[in-house]
Amino acid sequence: MKTLFSDDDVAAKERYWVALNMxxxxxKTLFHRLVNxxxxxxxxxxxxxxxxxQVEGIxxxxxxxxxxxxxxxxxxxxxxxxxxxxxQVLTLESEHYPALLKAIYDPPPVLYFKGNPFHExxxxxxxxxxxxxxxxxxxxxxxxxxxxxxxxxxxxSGMARGIDTLVHKTALQEKAFTMAVMxxxxxxxxxxxxxALREKIVEAGVIISEFPMSTKPDRNNFPARNRVISGLAHxxxxxxxxxxxxxxxxxxxxxxxxxxxxxxxxxxxxEKSRGAHxxxxxxxxxxxxxxxxxxxxSADVQQKLADKKNAQEKIELTESEKLLLSLIGSEQQHVDTxxxxxxxxxxxxxxxxxxxxxxxxxxxxxxxWHVIQSx
Numbered sequence: 001m002k003t004l005f006s007d008d009d010v011a012a013k014e015r016y017w018v019a020l021n022m023x024x025x026x027x028k029t030l031f032h033r034l035v036n037x038x039x040x041x042x043x044x045x046x047x048x049x050x051x052x053x054q055v056e057g058i059x060x061x062x063x064x065x066x067x068x069x070x071x072x073x074x075x076x077x078x079x080x081x082x083x084x085x086x087x088q089v090l091t092l093e094s095e096h097y098p099a100l101l102k103a104i105y106d107p108p109p110v111l112y113f114k115g116n117p118f119h120e121x122x123x124x125x126x127x128x129x130x131x132x133x134x135x136x137x138x139x140x141x142x143x144x145x146x147x148x149x150x151x152x153x154x155x156x157s158g159m160a161r162g163i164d165t166l167v168h169k170t171a172l173q174e175k176a177f178t179m180a181v182m183x184x185x186x187x188x189x190x191x192x193x194x195x196a197l198r199e200k201i202v203e204a205g206v207i208i209s210e211f212p213m214s215t216k217p218d219r220n221n222f223p224a225r226n227r228v229i230s231g232l233a234h235x236x237x238x239x240x241x242x243x244x245x246x247x248x249x250x251x252x253x254x255x256x257x258x259x260x261x262x263x264x265x266x267x268x269x270x271e272k273s274r275g276a277h278x279x280x281x282x283x284x285x286x287x288x289x290x291x292x293x294x295x296x297x298s299a300d301v302q303q304k305l306a307d308k309k310n311a312q313e314k315i316e317l318t319e320s321e322k323l324l325l326s327l328i329g330s331e332q333q334h335v336d337t338x339x340x341x342x343x344x345x346x347x348x349x350x351x352x353x354x355x356x357x358x359x360x361x362x363x364x365x366x367x368x369w370h371v372i373q374s375x
Contacts, residue, residue, distance in 0.1 A: 013042065015075050016040070016041035017041050018075065018078060018091075019041065020045070022212045023066055023069050026066065028106050030058065034052075035109075085114065087186050087213065088114070089111065090110070096117065097111065100124065100231065101232050104231040107231065111210060113186075113207065113208045115202040115204075115206030116204070123151075124153075125154065125155060125233050125234060125235055126155075126233035126235070127163070127236070127239065128229065128237070128241075129141065129163030129240045129241055130241055133162050133166070134240065135365050135368070136266065137272065139332070141239050143371075144287070145174075146174055147290040149170065150176075154176065154179065155170070155179075157179075157180065157181075158182070158250075161191055164180075168201055171204075172205075177204070179232060181208050182207060183211075183218075184217035185212050185215035188217060208228070210228060227253040230254035235260030236250055236261055237264065237293065238276050243271075243275050245275050247275065260285065260297075261283075261285070262285045262293055263276040264287050265288070318352075320342075320348065324342060324349065324362075327341050333368060333370070334367065335350065338369065
């Protein structure tokens with residue numbers, strides 16, 4: 001095979017990694033076997049068919065796909081797509097490849113990303129769940145993610161509909177770093193209605209994919225995506241998941257990777273709670289607040305997060321704001337109930353709720369107000 005680059009060129013070595021990641025028939029397992037057996041992606045492309053077929057799992061068809069791969073044409077197209085989209089790559093040889101992800105048994109050989117540099121020191125934590133959450137699931141997601149973000153957590157999810165979307169939106173609202181792991185190439189946005197959310201994540205966090213740029217959001221990609229979500233994080237929290245769901249797949253990957261798994265208890269009569277309840281039965285930590293999560297980690301981690309929270313200044317509240325917060329408490333409240341119990345004019349109550357919402361103290365779900373941070 002013609003040598004296109006100098007093997008001493010760092011950028012050239014990266015291109016060989018990208019190229020091998022693009023070859024049809026070479027999944028993550030075969031990628032690692034080939035590199036372990038032959039030394040590097042460069043050597044894989046330069047190897048004879050006989051040498052390739054000596055690697056476990058490599059048959060004549062896969063060996064031919066490697067040897068017939070048009071390096072120059074395919075890489076030119078891939079890097080043109082990356083440049084147009086503002087996407088960069090990291091390989092397992094890269095200095096800034098996330099250490100937690102690198103430690104799993106099958107790390108992605110190549111990570112495409114767009115946005116800001118990774119910040120593992122900010123306590124990366126994954127939150128996943130159903131695409132159709134209940135009001136309870138929405139409230140729990142916003143409240144737990146809000147406090148995790150306030151304490152210095154970096155929130156990771158898959159930008160799917162439902163819980164994933166709420167995770168990212170809450171992180172952005174708290175001005176916290178967030179990572180969205182995609183189940184497609186970064187030329188695409190899935191689901192398409194999250195295009196605006198994706199752009200906001202790029203500004204304040206990062207979007208990530210292990211798939212080549214033009215890879216479509218095929219359903220077979222999402223289990224692989226889920227192992228990256230859990231692999232990037234110290235732990236994974238499942239919020240509302242049926243007995244068969246992608247969120248449970250993420251939790252199982254977390255267990256295999258030796259990471260902590262948490263689950264939010266829910267309504268025992270709800271189908272959406274069965275997956276989380278099964279996780280709790282099998283040993284996942286039941287979460288009834290952020291402290292239930294943080295206490296599972298080292299004293300150093302807890303102290304660092306506590307220091308960060310203590311350093312944040314509380315926004316001073318008016319007497320009316322304090323009154324409404326106390327009336328809402330830990331329950332959901334309709335505005336009519338707040339007007340009646342506060343003995344304040346309706347216009348004042350509505351104006352105060354708007355101010356509290358702007359200050360990120362309360363939010364409204366299905367017409368009911370609830371507190372998203374404690375006073």
